[in-house]
C-alpha cells in the first residue's frame with residue numbers, strides 16, 4: 445500500500461477537561477498527506493492529552509476525530525497510525541532485534557528492512573542487546589527504527605526529540621521530511637524548534 449493514498453485526520457469541536465480544568469475546547473484542525481501538525485504549549489497545557497485523544501486512548505469531553513471520514517475506532521486507523529509516546533513502546537526485557545520483530549509482527553511491513561533501519565538509526569551491532577541496557581537516546585533511536593520498518597501513513601509522536609543528541613535530532617528531522625515527502629503525515633508535540641524547511645507545518649499552541 446502506498447503512502448500516497450489520500451488520507452486525512454480531521455478534528456472538530458474537541459474539548460478536554462481534567463480535574464475540572466478545561467485544557468482546550470472547541471479545537472478544530474485538518475491534516476492531510478505531506479503535512480505536519482506541531483502541538484506547542486507550556487508544560488501541562490494538554491499536548492499529551494490531545495495526542496492520547498487522537499490515538500483513541502482517551503475519549504474527548506466533546507467533539508470528534510475522524511480518519512478518512514470514519515471514526516478513529518475504525519480498524520483501518522489502527523493499521524494506518526503509529527504512536528511513539530514517552531515510553532517509546534519498547535519491551536525492555538527483549539533485545540533490540542526481538543523488539544523490532546514484535547513490532548513487525550503487529551503491523552504492515554514498511555519499505556525498510558530491520559537491518560537497514562538499525563543502520564539508519566546507528567544501532568547496527570546492537571541486535572542482541574536487551575533494550576533495558578540501551579541509553580535513553582538509543583531507546584529513542586530504537587523507537588524510530590520501529591517506525592521505519594512498519595507502514596503507517598500517520599505518525600503520532602510525543603516529544604520525539606527528548607534524549608537525542610544533535611546528530612539524532614537531525615536524523616529524526618530527516619526521517620520526518622522523508623516520511624512527508626513519500627506522502628505520509630505527522631502529528632507531534634515538541635518544545636524543540638522544528639527544522640523542516642521543505643514540509644508544510646501547521647502549528648497549534650495550547651494555552
Ligand SMILES: Nc1ncnc2c1ncn2[C@@H]1O[C@H](COP(=O)(O)OP(=O)(O)OP(=O)(O)O)[C@@H](O)[C@H]1O
Nearest residue numbers: 462463467485486487488489490491492493494633
Ligand atoms: N492521568 C491523568 N489524570 C489526571 N490528570 C492528568 C492525567 N494526565 C495528565 N493530567 C493533567 O492534565 C494536564 C495536562 O497534562 P498533559 O500531559 O496533557 O500536558 P502536556 O502539555 O503534554 O505537558 P508537558 O509539556 O509537561 O508534557 C496536567 O495538568 C496534568 O496534571
